[in-house]
Amino acid sequence: MKRFVIATCPDGRPDTLAKLKPLVQARRPDGVLFAGGILGDAGASAPERLKQGEESLNEFGRLGVFTAIVPGAADVPLRLFLRLAKDAEMNSPGLHIAHATLFVQGDTAVCGLGGELTEAEDCTEDRLCYSRPAAEYFLRTLWQAEQPHKVLLLGVAPPGPLGGEGGNTVCGDLIDSYHPRLCVVAGTTERHGYQQIAHTLVVNPGRLDDGYVAWLDWTRPRDEQVEFLRV
Numbered sequence: 001m002k003r004f005v006i007a008t009c010p011d012g013r014p015d016t017l018a019k020l021k022p023l024v025q026a027r028r029p030d031g032v033l034f035a036g037g038i039l040g041d042a043g044a045s046a047p048e049r050l051k052q053g054e055e056s057l058n059e060f061g062r063l064g065v066f067t068a069i070v071p072g073a074a075d076v077p078l079r080l081f082l083r084l085a086k087d088a089e090m091n092s093p094g095l096h097i098a099h100a101t102l103f104v105q106g107d108t109a110v111c112g113l114g115g116e117l118t119e120a121e122d123c124t125e126d127r128l129c130y131s132r133p134a135a136e137y138f139l140r141t142l143w144q145a146e147q148p149h150k151v152l153l154l155g156v157a158p159p160g161p162l163g164g165e166g167g168n169t170v171c172g173d174l175i176d177s178y179h180p181r182l183c184v185v186a187g188t189t190e191r192h193g194y195q196q197i198a199h200t201l202v203v204n205p206g207r208l209d210d211g212y213v214a215w216l217d218w219t220r221p222r223d224e225q226v227e228f229l230r231v
Contacts, residue, residue: 013209039076060092070154099113104147111139112139116130161191
């Protein structure tokens with residue numbers, strides 16, 4: 001796998017996700033990588049969130065390419081998201097929920113963890129949050145993967161250009177520990193961009209609900225691999 005569409009955060013808006021399909025048809029990526037934001041507003045009614053989640057996951061399934069996603073911090077309760085995700089995976093063979101789960105496609109291994117990251121707190125009800133020990137446990141399969149290209153999906157951005165002074169230090173440490181070739185992070189649109197952390201290319205594509213996505217092509221020279229697009 002060499003070419004990817006990278007996106008985050010439609011926040012429960014299937015119409016926003018639908019904007020990915022023309023891009024996928026035009027660019028013909030090997031895969032789509034998505035770092036969180038499926039169920040939308042936690043204040044909406046349960047039936048409405050269920051409907052939005054089903055429609056959003058169906059939009060991913062219609063892309064017709066390998067697609068790996070993790071939930072966002074508001075995709076709670078997690079049991080609801082996972083139930084919807086299981087049904088969507090069964091109906092769409094190309095869709096893969098990479099949350100705490102490793103998927104292999106050719107020479108590439110993809111794994112991720114959605115939600116927030118903290119030193120000691122775990123929560124899957126009011127918001128999705130994992131402690132450092134839990135994150136290290138769930139991501140251990142990426143460390144063990146033998147594929148030459150490893151991709152990590154995280155729901156937060158590290159300190160520095162992509163996350164600012166309030167960037168997540170656990171996120172930064174996980175990148176240092178697992179040193180994937182690529183790490184996709186969910187951050188603000190204002191801080192969309194990319195940076196190299198040791199051997200890892202870290203990309204914050206900006207928010208899809210703001211009209212931002214990223215394109216990555218590993219076949220191009222390093223300083224030309226990442227392109228930011230408006231949809």
